[in-house]
Amino acid sequence: MARHRDKRSQWLKGILDLCVLGILVDGEAYGYEIAGRLAVDGIGEIKGGTLYPALAKLEEDGHVVATWRTGDGGPNRKYYNITQTGADYLALESVGWQTLSDAAAQLMGLREQVERH
Amino acid sequence: MTDANWHFLAQLVVALRQHGVRGARIGDHVAEIAQHLDDSGADPVAEFGAPGELAARLADDEQRIPAWMRSFAMRLATMTLAMAGVAIGMSALFGDEKRASVTLGGIMGAVGLGLLIVTLSRLLVDRLDGRSAWSAVRWPIVVVWFGGSVLVSIVGAADYVIAEWSRSNALIVAVLLLGFGIGFAALADSPIRFPPHAGHLDRLRRGFLAGHAPTPPPSH
Numbered sequence: 095m096a097r098h099r100d101k102r103s104q105w106l107k108g109i110l111d112l113c114v115l116g117i118l119v120d121g122e123a124y125g126y127e128i129a130g131r132l133a134v135d136g137i138g139e140i141k142g143g144t145l146y147p148a149l150a151k152l153e154e155d156g157h158v159v160a161t162w163r164t165g166d167g168g169p170n171r172k173y174y175n176i177t178q179t180g181a182d183y184l185a186l187e188s189v190g191w192q193t194l195s196d197a198a199a200q201l202m203g204l205r206e207q208v209e210r211h
Numbered sequence: 212m213t214d215a216n217w218h219f220l221a222q223l224v225v226a227l228r229q230h231g232v233r234g235a236r237i238g239d240h241v242a243e244i245a246q247h248l249d250d251s252g253a254d255p256v257a258e259f260g261a262p263g264e265l266a267a268r269l270a271d272d273e274q275r276i277p278a279w280m281r282s283f284a285m286r287l288a289t290m291t292l293a294m295a296g297v298a299i300g301m302s303a304l305f306g307d308e309k310r311a312s313v314t315l316g317g318i319m320g321a322v323g324l325g326l327l328i329v330t331l332s333r334l335l336v337d338r339l340d341g342r343s344a345w346s347a348v349r350w351p352i353v354v355v356w357f358g359g360s361v362l363v364s365i366v367g368a369a370d371y372v373i374a375e376w377s378r379s380n381a382l383i384v385a386v387l388l389l390g391f392g393i394g395f396a397a398l399a400d401s402p403i404r405f406p407p408h409a410g411h412l413d414r415l416r417r418g419f420l421a422g423h424a425p426t427p428p429p430s431h
Contacts, residue, residue, distance in 0.1 A: 124246075125243055125246075125247055126246070126247050126250040126251060129247075141258055141259065141260075142244065142247050142248075142251075142253070142258045142259045143258065143259040143260040143264075143265050143268070146240070146243065146244065146247075146259075146265075146269065147265075147268040147269050147271070150240070150269055160239075162242075169246060169249070170242070170246070171246060172239065172242070172243045172246075
């Protein structure tokens with residue numbers, strides 16, 4: 095089980111930024127909210143130690159912009175919004191990911207299994 | 212906030228300082244992580260790892276120059292080079308003198324025009340985005356353009372000739388400057404950073420490849 099988790103975290107390293115951008119396409123969100131969405135959407139539990147450096151990198155690259163705001167009666171939070179550069183990056187890289195995952199699925203024989211069912 | 216969280220955040224601040232992260236960014240990271248710990252109730256080390264390791268990861272993504280400044284500096288360089296190229300080219304083609312010269316006032320004018328165009332385009336884009344860009348551009352405008360222009364006026368050096376070429380050489384310089392300007396513009400509008408490194412070149416290459424339809428996997 096631990097080995098399965100290691101493998102999964104290795105895959106995620108390459109696409110976590112794209113998953114985060116995919117969430118932000120639906121609207122602004124703060125870090126803990128993004129972590130929750132990643133878990134609910136089946137990506138799995140992403141630790142803060144992985145998520146926040148990824149968010150910092152997206153911000154540095156200009157793929158997201160962040161603003162501090164007070165939520166409805168709640169505490170100050172740092173909300174992230176996707177930029178046009180981020181949207182372009184997501185569109186470009188998600189095509190690459192789709193191509194790679196299709197090829198990998200083909201090699202693993204997954205496509206035939208899916209088609210048989 | 213629990214004692215464990217305070218202790219973790221204090222260690223994180225020190226570690227971030229040791230990695231040379233700017234104060235404003237440290238405040239950002241700490242406030243955000245503190246909020247995450249409050250929301251989740253998680254143990255800080257279990258959630259974020261050791262403070263030193265987290266600081267190293269956060270500092271790794273930290274650029275010493277903010278993204279807006281990199282972009283602004285790039286666009287300013289682009290426009291200044293292009294404006295200087297146009298001015299020298301015009302002087303060579305239509306000037307009365309046999310030789311084309313570059314004066315200090317001319318350079319200040321090129322920088323000023325570059326600043327004006329970059330600022331207006333930035334304000335327009337950010338207005339469309341619903342954000343204000345003024346806070347990002349005010350200091351470069353005040354310091355470089357206004358300050359420089361005043362200084363040049365005070366010392367009466369606007370007509371000071373920095374370089375002088377024959378018309379044909381001036382045209383070559385103009386073309387080179389325009390070429391550099393266009394090259395900088397291509398870099399500024401690409402997703403890569405400046406100065407580029409191997410990773411950027413790889414992204415640039417993938418950017419070109421992305422212009423083609425992805426090849427479907429072969430069917431067996």
